[in-house]
Amino acid sequence: MTADPGGRWEYRPYHDGPDPLAPPVDLRDALEAIGQDVMGGSSPRSALEELLRRGTDRTQGLDDLTRRLWERRSRIQRRNNLDGTLAEVRQLLDRALAAEKRTLFPDPSDDARFREAQLDALPTGTAAAVNELAGYDWQSPEAAEAYQQIRDKLGQELMESRFQGMKQALEQTTPQDVERVRAMMADLNDLLLAHLRGDDTQERFQAFMREHGEFFPENPRTVEELVDALAARAAAAQRMMNSMSAEQRAELSELMGNAFGDPRLAEQVSTLDANLRALRPGEDWSGSARMRGENPLGMGEGAQAMQDLGELDALAEQLSQSYPGARLEDIDLDALQRQLGDEAGVDARRLAELERELNRAGLLERAADGSLRLSPKALRKLGESALSDVLTAMRSTRGERDTARAGAAGEPTGATRPWEFGDTEPWDVPRTLRNAVLRGGSSDGRVRVEVSDVEVVETEQRARAVVALCVDTSWSMVQEDRWLPMKRTALALHQLISTRFRSDELRLITFGRQAAAVDIGELTALESAWEQGTNLHHALLLAGRHLRRHPGAKPVVLVVTDGEPTAHLEPDGEAVFRYPTTERTLRKTLTEVDSLAKLGASVTVFMLGDDPNLAAFVDVVAKRGGGRVVNPDLDGLGTAVVGDYLHTRRGGRG
Structure with missing residues (x-):
């Protein structure tokens, strides 16, 4: 689309580049x-x-x-199939012979009988018969025309097999056309031979294109582009020949000497193929493809089919x-x-x-x-998506507004946000007035404020929380399709704390046979592995260390697991796995639950599945530590964990 000097716009066809x-x-x-x-x-x-x-x-x-x-x-x-040229030549030959015999039959002369004998003695092979008739003096105009059609057909197919579009250009062939083609082929081979020797052929190429450019609609700009186009076509023609039976290949090769009735043309094509093989040895000259259909293809069509197959x-x-x-x-x-x-x-x-x-x-x-x-940017975006899904689920199930906003009262965070119905935070007056002025709400020295202009000071609750999220990474979590929901839950909680409760301290802890503190990137990229053991003892041990580093904060411990503890950590650091679980593993795990309770932390366990041994164990945990047991389905895991965190940091108990 362009504008003319008069200011009118003109739409033109779109050609290339990104679609605007x-x-x-x-x-x-x-x-x-x-x-x-x-x-x-x-x-x-x-x-x-x-x-x-x-x-x-x-x-x-x-x-x-x-x-x-x-x-x-x-x-x-x-x-x-690839016998189209042979079949069509055979049909034309049969037509020529039949017409010639019809003309000779009523003629009583010895010459007519001799000609009939000549025709009857022709070789059975199509190519041999066509060659034998090269010097025959046809008595029937119809037969002579059919035989000339054979020569023209062979010439058109031969040229089309090496130069795409040549067949249509030579449909009405004259002797002058044939001579022009032969001259082009001779000049082309001279050019390629010079290029093969390493001569500087750019000027020669330009002269060649000025003389013979009509034969090359691709309009190559250099010798290399010309060679690329010709070699791809010639290699396709060779693959077509390779795909024929030995008998078909021999017949077609012999017929090519009759192309336009000028054997020099077939010789030039043979020279062209040799030059192109030397210039582009990397082309597929030896391949083949089985053609098993009923639609006969001529040489040009066969070469095009082979070129299409190579391109595919x-x-x-x-x-x-x-x-x-x-x-x-x-x-x-x-x-x-x-x-x-x-x-x-x-x-x-x-x-x-x-x-x-x-x-x-x-x-x-x-x-x-x-x-x-x-990247961290990608993790933030994934966290936003996970948290958004969780908050949407929480609002739909509880009928509440977004519970993820900073606390309803307390210390300002330094940030503001648009007012929502039910907010009790103080207005940020400068930003509210600025919004009204920018909206255009100022006239006669007065500023008119609308609801959409109002921004409130974002605050957060004064109480800080120290949070340990312990997630089970044993093989059963992978096997039961709990791996992905577990990770999305961790992403949602991490996003909530890092953006809305920045003063809280979150530690992510994974536990299989052993436990480890990881960052959100490591947890997100954690690959599943065949690992037996659910070492909740080690996870709670790391959670306790995290809580002790922040003594003034409210402790929150959340555990996501689908199996009872089957591993524990010995004093020397060795992880011991036993299945079924042992009394020592259970005792050491519950000892850590007691230690967390002394720090003021109750352990909330999110129990996945319906393992009766796990159910019995988490009931003991709840009684010993004053915690809660939640048994969410996988779709509700994120909502349950985030909801419990918000509930606990607001002062709620199980």
Whole structure:
């Protein structure tokens, strides 16, 4: 769209570059999908590759595009065969012979009988018969025309097999056309031979294109581009020949000497193929493909089919992204659109843009060991999503407003937020008046304030909390599909505390056979592993150390597990696993529960599943430590944990 000097706008066709009307890439859904896979145990690189393979709601993924490529490849092979030229030449030959015999039959002369004998003595092979008739003086105009059609057909097919579009250009062939083609072939071979020797051929190439450019609609700009186009076509023609039976191949090769009735043309094509093989040895000159259909293809069509098959194979490799350094920018969009249509090109372009924007947005970063990982920015976004889901569930189940805002009264955090119905915090008067003025609510020296202008001072409760979230990472959590909900719960709680309750101290503790304090990035990327043992004793030991480092804060201990303790830590640091659990493991675990109770902490256990041994154990924990037992379903785990944290830090007890 452009404007002329008169200020009028003119719309013109869109040609290339990013679509200015295309919707922006939605990174949120993409990040959510990657995050789910990472938290499920995939590496970030694998998660990104899986997203690109799977695609999005509005974009086909690489797997779908690859499937369509293989379907097209199968259709080409299933529908076609390569004997079209031979069959058509045989039909024309039979027509010529029949017409000639009809003309000779009523003629009583000895010459007519001699000609009939000549025709009857022709070799049975199509190529040999055509060659035998090269010097025959046809008596029937219809027969002579059919025989000339054979020569023209062979010439058109031979040229089309090496130069795409040449068949249509030579449909009305004259001797002058044939001579022009032969001259072009001779000049082309001289040019390629000079290039093969290493001569500077740019000026010679330009002169060649000025003279013969009509034969090259691709409009190559350099000798290398010309060689690339010709070699791809010639290699496809050779693969077509390789795909024929030995008898068919011999017949067709012999027939080519009759192309346009000028054997020099076939010789030039042979020289061209030799030059191209030397210049592009990396092309596939030895491949073949089985054609098993009923639709006969001529030489030109067969070469095109082989070129299509080669292009489909190359596209499948590009879409697989399985080679070192693979990028979606490697995909040949023009070739993809030729084979699958414009929409396929649009989908591939969108996927490449998605990959590029994910990297550009800083959602993935490279670790010191070279591997990809989710960046802090990505973890924040995943945390926001997880927390949003939890708060939405809490509001829908309890009918409450957002309980994640900073406390209803207390010390200012230094931040403000828009007023909501029911807020009791004091107004931030300067920001409220500024909003009104910017909105345009000032006239005659008066400032008119509307509800939407009001901002209140965000406060937080004066009581600080020290929180230990202990999550079970034993194999049963993976086996029972509890791995991902556990991680999303930790993300939601981490996001809530790091953004709304910044003075609280959160420690994330994982426990399998042993326990470990981890950061949110480590927990999110934690891969599932076959590990037996539920060492709650070690986890509570680490939780107690965290609580003791913050003696003035309200202690909160939350445990997510699906099995009774089956491991404990000995004084020498060795983790001891026994199943079924032993009295020593239970006693050492309950000792830590008692220690936490002395610090003022009650342990809330979120029991996943219905293991009776676990149920009996957590009942004892609740009685010994004054804590609570919650048995949520997986969908409600995040809501239960976040809700219990908020309830406990406000002063609630189990």
